[in-house]
Amino acid sequence: MATAFALTYPWLRVRRITPKRRLPPLDDARRYCLGAGRWRSWYRGFGVRRGDVCRGRPSRTTHARTAPDDQAPGCRGMRNSGNSCYQNSILQCLNSVPEFVEYVRGNASWREEARVGPKLTRVFDDIWSSERGSVISPEEVQNEVVDVVDGLTRGAQEDAHEFLVGLLNALREEGSRNISSPQYRELDERSDHTIQAKEEWQYAQEWNNSPIDDIFGFQIHSTISCPSCGKTSHRFEYATEIQVDIPQSDTTTRLDDCFREYTKAEVLDGYSCSECKKSVKALRRSGVYRFPKALVVVLKRFTSEWDGFSLKVGKVPTPVEIDKDCVDMSMVSSKWGVAGEGVDSGGPGAYDLVAISNHFGSLNFGHYTALGRGVADQEFREFDDWCVRNVDQRGFQCDGAYILFFTRRDDNGI
Secondary structure, three states: OOOHHHHHOOOOOOOOOOOOOOOOOHHHHHHHHHHOHHHHHHHHOOOOOOOOOOOOOOOOOOOOEEOOOOOOOOOOEEOOOOOOHHHHHHHHHHOOOHHHHHHHHHHOOOOOOOOHHHHHHHHHHHHHHOOOOOEEOOHHHHHHHHHHOOOOOOOOOOOHHHHHHHHHHHHHHHOOOOOOOOOOOOOOOOOOHHHHHHHHHHHHHHHOOOHHHHHHOEEEEEEEEOOOOOOEEEEEEEEOOEEEOOOOOOOOEEHHHHHHHHHOOEEEEEEEOOOOOOEEEEEEEEEEEEOOOEEEEEEOOEEEEEOOOOEEEEEOOOOEEEEOOOEEHHHHEOOOOHHHHOOOOOOOOEEEEEEEEEEEEOOOOEEEEEEEEOOOOOOEEEEEOOEEEEEOOOEEEEOOEEEEEEEEOOOOOO
């Protein structure tokens, strides 16, 4: 929870909802969550909106919840050590990606100087080996990531996306198969873009050679078309996530609508064509060319705009309706992608939703939770720090959905 309230009303002492020294057993966690209702009412009396209170805040996803009588292996709550909800959310999401769990727990080979990877392995081992009702303390890996990532501060309210990127980058470096850095070289554009895509993919793999890249790495295809001479330039880039806009609406939008925004043509005014040497309004399109085993989709919840005097930041509140099974990723596929070139990949394939990192509240006073599909039983649960709750298994309409994690149904991603 951010400290805006304490700064506004320094003469008030706000009672902690959680005890300082001893965390409640998970069986009793729901009693703390329900008992926090009187504090939510007290906060709202001072203008704090429902959903802005971190601990004990009810979910704002539109599905029923029941407190679980049992927990599957690998489904445990996490202690909030102070503004660490954004870290807990990401760790719970990654714990719902089967390939990631398998790697971190069983197949990881970290470098001798590794700092983050070994600690993450210990945390995940605790999650999977602890008894039902346990609450995991992941501070050691969280603090390590904060220390190695520029811009993150211990105990501060930070962005979950920055933490995810920093964590995966650290794991890529610590698990890299490269003994030395590859040799840099320039790659020319080919007349046959399928050959160009293959060359650039092989070159990207030389630099991004780790088990994390095997799981999350993929290739984006961008084209720029000149309306004057008709020349189309092709560019292929390595990526581990896609970021999509949320169409603003007074009601609800679907994830498909966000995908359409991603592949929509963008006008480049003043583009200098290398073929006809003219300055034109070219069209730029992007799409996924090679698909990964696990696809991370970042919804652009947060906005920034320069008004000539200052940078205005805000948040897009539009709820997004998300299907949880058999999500068709062809909507984000490049039309020249592997499916259209006969490459043995089966095309984009169907993906299943496995996790959502949610952000509720405002930029200055917010809270992160996670929805995760259990690797052991394939059941979705809500993870709100130490609180773990069952959820409706049909689908989700979330006004806080921020980072989505999908896994490919077939196992022949390239």
